[in-house]
Amino acid sequence: SQGRDAEASAIVRDFEAAAGRVSLSPAPVIDEHGTPTQRTRVRALWAPRLRARTAALWVLWFCVNFSYYGAFIWIPTILVSQGYDLVRSFGFTLIITLAQLPGYAVAAWLIEAWGRRATLATFLAGSAVAAVFFGTASGEVAIIAAGMALSFFNLGAWGALYAATPETYPTPLRATGSGWAAGVGRIASIIAPLSVPPLLGWGGAPLLFVVFAAFFAVAVVAALTLREQRGRALDED
Template identity: 60%
Template sequence: MFSIEVRRRSIRIWLVWALVNFSYYSAFIWLPTLLMASGFPLVKSFGFTLIITLAQLSGYAASAYLVEKWGRRVTLSTFLIGSAGAAAAFGFGAVNGSETQIIIFGMLLSFFNLGAWGALYAITPELYTTRLRGSGTGSAAAVGRIASIAAPLLVQQRPRSGRADPAIRRLWCRFRGGRRRRSGATGTARTISAGLVAPLVMAGLLAIQGALA
């Protein structure tokens, strides 16, 4: 797998897997917290999260179809760029808007992000010969899992840390009996969006430039 002919391809597909996993867990681990920081009750926040995550099913289905229709690189790139746009809209606008905006942009984010993930699962084995297919795909998935562990820790520090975002500190105080406020959502939304949009755009550019050729 580290021979000259496959080394560059392995490193690039590892990077794409890491960035997609990082972006997904950056958003969806913190999604209920983000909604609560906007002032929505706990039960309603998890209800929104459930509706948003259901869009993942259609994202997988669309990706499976388009991989054969458009080709692997175009499909993956399209879903990654779509994910970045949906993340920006959700993080910077929808959280401070209506419930309809939250659900629509959240579902778009879920649809595109999981569609990209589905395309990766289909594409990665094709990059290796039969002898290397198992180890190549497994190593790429393992790198992605490492990124998924790091993502929620790097995007937002824990509330007890002095470096935590003010919105998260206020949310932490609410669980301890503090007053609920709606004004704390903006910082959290921008933090999550920054952690999500940049990796998605970078992964999309890697795919477009031939990482998956």
């Protein structure tokens, strides 16, 4: 987009040579009339060929952010409201949060073994089920087990989503598409924590986590509409 096509092609050839790959044909010039504006890029995200992908990703990012930030910011407070002292509730939260690490690791392996779409949908479905169990759990063992499951599946979904999002768009729109999807998610991360107090007032933790589970379920449907990119060229339609 800056007119440095020969330099870009040379860099790509170096990468290919280092990886032992046969050099591919140079990519066509993306924009012969100069660098596209931000407005042009955003409009391109909703072109007929890409609008379904963009809509699915925006729904995914919104739902995952809503459920994650709504749940994990408020978990210590929710546990305190159930009768656990502050130190104990933060201890539970620490144990629950540690389950995020294997969630990421398993998702990182499964996106190549199963594919992006299947991994993302599976972890989102697991998050929905775990959210219901956490919202209705009673007793320390049940709370920690359900919380760790929620943490494991939720962060695994994050890992798969971060892998799938940029691969959804062609090279000229990859950064714009990923950035806008993440930006829509940030809107949810603001709304979700503010929504927790009224939801707790209306129906307590069971209602709250059923709402989070519903958002995860919507995200599952959106994930299943994504194209599977495992083993495909990034710009392949």
